[in-house]
Amino acid sequence: MASTPDATGDSTGEPVLRMENVTAGYGNTTVLHDVSIAVEDEQVACLIGPNGSGKSTLMKSIYGFADVQTGTVSFRGEDITGRSPQQNLSNGMSYVLQDASVFPGMSVHENMLMGGYVFNDDDRAAARAEELYAEFPVLADLRNQSAGTLSGGQRRLLELARALMVEPDVMMLDEPSIGLEPRFIDDVFERIEQLNDLGTTILLVEQNAEKGLSIADRGFVLASGEIKFTGTGTELLNDEEVGRLYLGG
Protein backbone atom coordinates (compact mmCIF):
# COMPACT_ATOMS: atom_id res chain seq x y z
CA MET A 1 0.00 0.00 0.00
CA ALA A 2 1.18 3.55 -0.71
CA SER A 3 2.54 5.42 2.25
CA THR A 4 1.99 8.96 3.48
CA PRO A 5 3.51 11.48 3.71
CA ASP A 6 7.27 10.88 4.11
CA ALA A 7 8.25 10.32 0.53
CA THR A 8 11.69 8.92 1.09
CA GLY A 9 10.23 5.43 0.70
CA ASP A 10 11.92 2.03 0.56
CA SER A 11 15.39 3.29 0.11
CA THR A 12 18.00 0.88 -1.18
CA GLY A 13 20.87 3.29 -1.81
CA GLU A 14 22.05 6.89 -1.50
CA PRO A 15 19.52 9.13 -3.24
CA VAL A 16 20.90 11.05 -6.17
CA LEU A 17 18.34 13.80 -5.59
CA ARG A 18 16.79 14.69 -2.27
CA MET A 19 14.51 17.42 -0.95
CA GLU A 20 14.24 17.65 2.81
CA ASN A 21 11.45 19.66 4.41
CA VAL A 22 11.40 22.13 1.56
CA THR A 23 9.10 25.13 1.61
CA ALA A 24 9.37 26.99 -1.67
CA GLY A 25 7.65 29.43 -4.00
CA TYR A 26 8.16 32.76 -5.67
CA GLY A 27 9.20 35.78 -3.61
CA ASN A 28 6.78 35.99 -0.69
CA THR A 29 4.39 33.44 -2.23
CA THR A 30 4.72 29.94 -0.81
CA VAL A 31 3.62 27.05 -3.05
CA LEU A 32 5.37 23.99 -1.56
CA HIS A 33 4.98 23.09 2.10
CA ASP A 34 7.45 20.85 3.91
CA VAL A 35 8.17 18.64 0.91
CA SER A 36 10.54 15.69 1.33
CA ILE A 37 11.31 13.35 -1.54
CA ALA A 38 14.21 11.13 -2.52
CA VAL A 39 15.07 9.86 -5.99
CA GLU A 40 17.59 7.08 -6.18
CA ASP A 41 20.24 6.59 -8.80
CA GLU A 42 18.99 5.27 -12.13
CA GLN A 43 15.36 5.38 -11.05
CA VAL A 44 12.43 6.82 -12.94
CA ALA A 45 10.44 8.89 -10.45
CA CYS A 46 7.08 10.36 -11.43
CA LEU A 47 5.29 13.23 -9.78
CA ILE A 48 1.54 13.46 -10.28
CA GLY A 49 -1.17 15.70 -8.86
CA PRO A 50 -3.94 18.11 -9.78
CA ASN A 51 -3.42 21.25 -11.84
CA GLY A 52 -1.82 23.98 -9.79
CA SER A 53 -0.69 21.63 -7.02
CA GLY A 54 2.92 22.75 -7.40
CA LYS A 55 4.50 20.04 -9.57
CA SER A 56 6.40 22.46 -11.79
CA THR A 57 7.34 24.53 -8.77
CA LEU A 58 8.86 21.43 -7.15
CA MET A 59 11.12 20.92 -10.17
CA LYS A 60 11.89 24.62 -10.37
CA SER A 61 12.87 24.68 -6.70
CA ILE A 62 15.34 21.86 -7.31
CA TYR A 63 16.81 23.59 -10.35
CA GLY A 64 16.98 27.17 -9.14
CA PHE A 65 14.05 28.71 -11.00
CA ALA A 66 11.93 29.02 -7.81
CA ASP A 67 12.93 30.18 -4.35
CA VAL A 68 13.62 27.62 -1.63
CA GLN A 69 12.47 29.40 1.51
CA THR A 70 13.36 26.71 4.06
CA GLY A 71 14.73 23.19 3.83
CA THR A 72 17.43 21.58 1.74
CA VAL A 73 17.89 20.28 -1.79
CA SER A 74 20.81 17.92 -2.34
CA PHE A 75 22.39 16.23 -5.35
CA ARG A 76 24.57 13.17 -4.68
CA GLY A 77 24.70 14.17 -1.03
CA GLU A 78 25.85 17.73 -1.75
CA ASP A 79 23.73 20.68 -0.67
CA ILE A 80 22.67 22.53 -3.86
CA THR A 81 19.95 24.69 -2.32
CA GLY A 82 19.73 28.01 -4.16
CA ARG A 83 22.17 27.11 -6.94
CA SER A 84 21.51 28.64 -10.33
CA PRO A 85 20.18 26.65 -13.30
CA GLN A 86 23.52 27.12 -15.05
CA GLN A 87 25.40 25.64 -12.07
CA ASN A 88 23.01 22.70 -11.99
CA LEU A 89 23.40 22.12 -15.72
CA SER A 90 27.18 22.16 -15.41
CA ASN A 91 26.87 19.72 -12.52
CA GLY A 92 25.03 17.09 -14.58
CA MET A 93 21.36 17.96 -14.27
CA SER A 94 19.16 18.86 -17.24
CA TYR A 95 15.66 20.20 -17.18
CA VAL A 96 13.12 20.16 -20.00
CA LEU A 97 10.51 22.78 -19.17
CA GLN A 98 6.81 22.26 -19.76
CA ASP A 99 6.55 25.23 -22.10
CA ALA A 100 8.14 25.01 -25.51
CA SER A 101 11.71 26.08 -25.06
CA VAL A 102 13.24 25.78 -28.51
CA PHE A 103 14.52 28.93 -30.15
CA PRO A 104 12.13 29.15 -33.11
CA GLY A 105 14.28 31.51 -35.18
CA MET A 106 17.31 29.23 -34.99
CA SER A 107 17.95 26.02 -36.90
CA VAL A 108 17.69 22.62 -35.25
CA HIS A 109 21.48 22.43 -35.22
CA GLU A 110 21.88 25.85 -33.63
CA ASN A 111 19.41 24.80 -30.96
CA MET A 112 21.44 21.66 -30.32
CA LEU A 113 24.64 23.69 -29.95
CA MET A 114 22.88 25.97 -27.45
CA GLY A 115 22.32 22.88 -25.28
CA GLY A 116 26.09 22.52 -25.01
CA TYR A 117 26.90 26.14 -24.24
CA VAL A 118 28.25 25.27 -20.79
CA PHE A 119 31.12 23.39 -22.49
CA ASN A 120 32.43 26.72 -23.72
CA ASP A 121 33.99 24.64 -26.48
CA ASP A 122 32.46 24.76 -29.96
CA ASP A 123 34.22 21.62 -31.21
CA ARG A 124 33.07 19.59 -28.24
CA ALA A 125 29.49 20.81 -28.63
CA ALA A 126 29.53 19.99 -32.36
CA ALA A 127 30.91 16.51 -31.70
CA ARG A 128 28.29 15.81 -29.05
CA ALA A 129 25.54 16.99 -31.42
CA GLU A 130 26.76 14.47 -34.02
CA GLU A 131 26.54 11.67 -31.44
CA LEU A 132 22.97 12.65 -30.71
CA TYR A 133 22.04 12.85 -34.40
CA ALA A 134 23.02 9.19 -34.63
CA GLU A 135 20.48 8.44 -31.91
CA PHE A 136 17.86 10.87 -33.23
CA PRO A 137 18.05 10.48 -37.03
CA VAL A 138 14.87 12.50 -37.41
CA LEU A 139 16.76 15.49 -36.05
CA ALA A 140 19.76 14.81 -38.27
CA ASP A 141 17.47 15.09 -41.28
CA LEU A 142 16.07 18.37 -39.94
CA ARG A 143 19.33 19.90 -38.75
CA ASN A 144 19.26 22.87 -41.13
CA GLN A 145 15.56 23.53 -40.73
CA SER A 146 14.27 26.38 -38.62
CA ALA A 147 13.09 25.01 -35.25
CA GLY A 148 9.97 27.18 -35.52
CA THR A 149 8.70 24.98 -38.37
CA LEU A 150 8.87 21.65 -36.48
CA SER A 151 5.79 19.63 -35.56
CA GLY A 152 4.97 19.21 -31.87
CA GLY A 153 6.54 15.75 -31.74
CA GLN A 154 9.69 16.84 -33.56
CA ARG A 155 10.03 19.84 -31.26
CA ARG A 156 9.74 17.65 -28.18
CA LEU A 157 12.45 15.35 -29.54
CA LEU A 158 14.66 18.39 -30.11
CA GLU A 159 14.07 19.52 -26.52
CA LEU A 160 14.98 16.06 -25.25
CA ALA A 161 18.07 15.76 -27.45
CA ARG A 162 19.23 19.27 -26.59
CA ALA A 163 18.91 18.46 -22.87
CA LEU A 164 21.15 15.44 -23.51
CA MET A 165 23.97 17.56 -24.93
CA VAL A 166 25.60 17.71 -21.47
CA GLU A 167 25.25 13.94 -20.90
CA PRO A 168 23.27 14.54 -17.72
CA ASP A 169 23.17 12.14 -14.78
CA VAL A 170 19.70 13.42 -13.94
CA MET A 171 16.99 14.65 -16.29
CA MET A 172 13.90 16.45 -15.10
CA LEU A 173 11.05 16.43 -17.60
CA ASP A 174 7.96 18.56 -17.06
CA GLU A 175 4.96 17.05 -18.87
CA PRO A 176 6.82 15.68 -21.89
CA SER A 177 3.62 14.30 -23.44
CA ILE A 178 1.49 17.42 -23.16
CA GLY A 179 -0.16 18.46 -26.41
CA LEU A 180 1.27 15.56 -28.43
CA GLU A 181 -0.61 13.19 -30.69
CA PRO A 182 -0.77 9.63 -29.28
CA ARG A 183 1.86 8.23 -31.70
CA PHE A 184 4.36 10.88 -30.58
CA ILE A 185 3.54 10.25 -26.92
CA ASP A 186 4.59 6.62 -27.26
CA ASP A 187 7.79 7.70 -28.99
CA VAL A 188 8.65 10.17 -26.23
CA PHE A 189 7.97 7.60 -23.49
CA GLU A 190 10.10 5.02 -25.31
CA ARG A 191 12.94 7.55 -25.40
CA ILE A 192 12.58 8.21 -21.68
CA GLU A 193 12.77 4.50 -20.92
CA GLN A 194 15.79 4.08 -23.20
CA LEU A 195 17.57 6.95 -21.47
CA ASN A 196 16.86 5.38 -18.12
CA ASP A 197 18.13 2.02 -19.35
CA LEU A 198 21.40 3.77 -20.23
CA GLY A 199 21.71 4.96 -16.62
CA THR A 200 20.10 8.40 -16.57
CA THR A 201 18.00 9.12 -13.51
CA ILE A 202 14.67 10.63 -14.50
CA LEU A 203 12.29 12.85 -12.56
CA LEU A 204 9.10 13.25 -14.52
CA VAL A 205 5.98 15.35 -14.07
CA GLU A 206 3.17 13.78 -16.03
CA GLN A 207 -0.43 14.82 -16.57
CA ASN A 208 -1.17 11.36 -17.93
CA ALA A 209 -0.73 9.92 -14.45
CA GLU A 210 -1.31 6.29 -15.36
CA LYS A 211 1.20 6.41 -18.19
CA GLY A 212 3.78 8.16 -16.00
CA LEU A 213 3.34 5.81 -13.04
CA SER A 214 3.45 2.78 -15.32
CA ILE A 215 7.13 3.48 -16.13
CA ALA A 216 8.03 4.78 -12.66
CA ASP A 217 10.09 2.99 -10.01
CA ARG A 218 8.82 5.58 -7.55
CA GLY A 219 5.82 7.86 -7.60
CA PHE A 220 4.82 10.90 -5.59
CA VAL A 221 1.40 12.50 -5.35
CA LEU A 222 1.47 16.24 -4.75
CA ALA A 223 -1.69 18.15 -3.81
CA SER A 224 -1.96 21.70 -2.48
CA GLY A 225 1.83 21.86 -2.33
CA GLU A 226 2.17 18.83 -0.06
CA ILE A 227 3.27 15.26 -0.72
CA LYS A 228 0.18 13.20 0.04
CA PHE A 229 1.27 9.74 -1.08
CA THR A 230 4.37 7.93 -2.16
CA GLY A 231 5.13 4.40 -3.25
CA THR A 232 6.37 2.44 -6.20
CA GLY A 233 4.61 3.28 -9.45
CA THR A 234 2.68 0.02 -9.19
CA GLU A 235 1.68 0.65 -5.58
CA LEU A 236 0.24 4.04 -6.45
CA LEU A 237 -1.54 2.68 -9.52
CA ASN A 238 -3.15 -0.02 -7.36
CA ASP A 239 -3.95 2.15 -4.36
CA GLU A 240 -7.68 2.59 -3.98
CA GLU A 241 -7.51 6.09 -2.50
CA VAL A 242 -4.93 7.37 -5.00
CA GLY A 243 -7.04 5.90 -7.80
CA ARG A 244 -10.23 7.53 -6.57
CA LEU A 245 -8.71 10.94 -5.84
CA TYR A 246 -6.03 11.34 -8.48
CA LEU A 247 -6.46 8.80 -11.26
CA GLY A 248 -10.04 9.50 -12.18
CA GLY A 249 -11.62 6.64 -10.24
Ligand SMILES: Nc1ncnc2c1ncn2[C@@H]1O[C@H](COP(=O)(O)OP(=O)(O)OP(=O)(O)O)[C@@H](O)[C@H]1O
Ligand atom coordinates in the same frame (compact mmCIF):
# COMPACT_ATOMS: atom_id res chain seq x y z
N1 LIG B 1 6.29 32.61 -11.33
C1 LIG B 1 5.28 32.46 -10.46
N2 LIG B 1 5.00 33.44 -9.56
C2 LIG B 1 4.01 33.30 -8.65
N3 LIG B 1 3.20 32.22 -8.56
C3 LIG B 1 3.44 31.21 -9.43
C4 LIG B 1 4.48 31.28 -10.42
N4 LIG B 1 4.45 30.13 -11.13
C5 LIG B 1 3.47 29.38 -10.61
N5 LIG B 1 2.84 30.03 -9.60
C6 LIG B 1 1.72 29.53 -8.79
O1 LIG B 1 2.14 28.36 -8.11
C7 LIG B 1 1.06 27.43 -8.00
C8 LIG B 1 1.52 26.09 -8.50
O2 LIG B 1 1.82 26.17 -9.87
P1 LIG B 1 2.63 25.03 -10.62
O3 LIG B 1 2.78 25.45 -12.04
O4 LIG B 1 3.84 24.66 -9.86
O5 LIG B 1 1.59 23.80 -10.52
P2 LIG B 1 1.48 22.49 -11.39
O6 LIG B 1 1.05 21.40 -10.47
O7 LIG B 1 2.74 22.26 -12.15
O8 LIG B 1 0.30 22.88 -12.38
P3 LIG B 1 -0.06 22.33 -13.86
O9 LIG B 1 -0.41 20.90 -13.70
O10 LIG B 1 -1.25 23.17 -14.22
O11 LIG B 1 1.13 22.58 -14.72
C9 LIG B 1 -0.10 28.02 -8.81
O12 LIG B 1 -1.00 28.61 -7.91
C10 LIG B 1 0.57 29.07 -9.67
O13 LIG B 1 -0.31 30.13 -9.94
